[in-house]
Amino acid sequence: MSCLYIDADNVSYKCIEDIFSHIKVEELIVKKIYGDWSKPELKNWINIVIDYGLEPIQCFRIGKKQSTDIKLITDVTNDICSNNNINHIYLVSSDIDFTHLCQLIRQKSIYLTILSLQESVLKNYANEFININNEDKLLLKLVDIMGNNYVMTFAKFKKEVKLKIKLDRKIDDIINEYKEVFMLTKKKNKYYIIYINDFIDYTKKNFIKDKNTIMEHYKTIFLILTFEELYNYLFLN
Numbered sequence: 366m367s368c369l370y371i372d373a374d375n376v377s378y379k380c381i382e383d384i385f386s387h388i389k390v391e392e393l394i395v396k397k398i399y400g401d402w403s404k405p406e407l408k409n410w411i412n413i414v415i416d417y418g419l420e421p422i423q424c425f426r427i428g429k430k431q432s433t434d435i436k437l438i439t440d441v442t443n444d445i446c447s448n449n450n451i452n453h454i455y456l457v458s459s460d461i462d463f464t465h466l467c468q469l470i471r472q473k474s475i476y477l478t479i480l481s482l483q484e485s486v487l488k489n490y491a492n493e494f495i496n497i498n499n500e501d502k503l504l505l506k507l508v509d510i511m512g513n514n515y516v517m518t519f520a521k522f523k524k525e526v527k528l529k530i531k532l533d534r535k536i537d538d539i540i541n542e543y544k545e546v547f548m549l550t551k552k553k554n555k556y557y558i559i560y561i562n563d564f565i566d567y568t569k570k571n572f573i574k575d576k577n578t579i580m581e582h583y584k585t586i587f588l589i590l591t592f593e594e595l596y597n598y599l600f601l602n
Contacts, residue, residue, distance in 0.1 A: 366450045367392045370441055371419070372458035373400030374433050376482055376497075378409045381417065383497045384480055388455055395444060399424050399437045404582055405575060406563035434462045441466055445473050452476060457497075459485035467491060483509075504543060506530050511560050516585045519549060519556035548598055550590065557589050561599070569600050 369388060376384075398419045400407050414421050422440070424433040445451050454470050456463065459481040467490035470477045479491040483505065488494040510525045511517060523536050532539065540547050540558065548559040563583075564572065572579070573596070580587055586595065 366394045367453035368395035369455045371398040375458040375460050380497045381413050399433045438466045459483050515560045519558045522558045
């Protein structure tokens with residue numbers, strides 16, 4: 366028997382087919398996916414959850430802390446300690462917070478497969494590590510530089526890029542190619558780069574409908590932009 370646990374905060378919904386291509390579905394007794402489903406950026410998972418028969422686990426943010434990791438670790442621990450028939454765990458994440466969980470799984474002599482969007486130290490704790498990164502590698506590196514930030518001064522961003530990525534052309538030209546992912550804006554004589562990929566699947570109607578939710582979840586963006594400015598960039602450019 367095998368179990369699947371997906372960290373939705375750490376993997377793109379676009380990778381679902383690739384994920385399941387590496388899984389023996391007929392052996393699964395658990396198919397859980399974790400995230401704060403009140404967050405707009407996870408809305409693209411909804412139909413996938415239904416189509417693939419996943420069990421969505423709600424993980425509300427507690428204060429400023431994300432509770433997804435804690436809930437996933439707790440569930441996996443309970444499952445493997447209460448069911449001796451589990452012999453294979455599929456963990457979809459690259460989050461190093463799962464290091465100790467991986468060690469526990471291996472100590473239980475359970476085969477562990479990690480499916481990850483990027484290289485991770487978890488590779489050292491798994492029986493099998495599968496890279497499901499089918500996306501633009503340069504783009505992923507640029508997004509990684511943003512980290513958990515939706516807004517960064519462009520000067521700081523360029524400095525980080527120069528330190529971490531070897532480019533064969535100007536960063537300004539590259540960012541211009543990724544207009545659906547990054548927005549450049551100038552405020553008070555300072556340039557900012559804004560990560561806007563979370564809004565790519567919104568329609569005009571739904572974007573306006575979810576205005577309050579969007580402004581709540583993306584507060585840092587609206588310290589720089591007004592809602593109207595973001596709307597105009599997304600839908601009127």
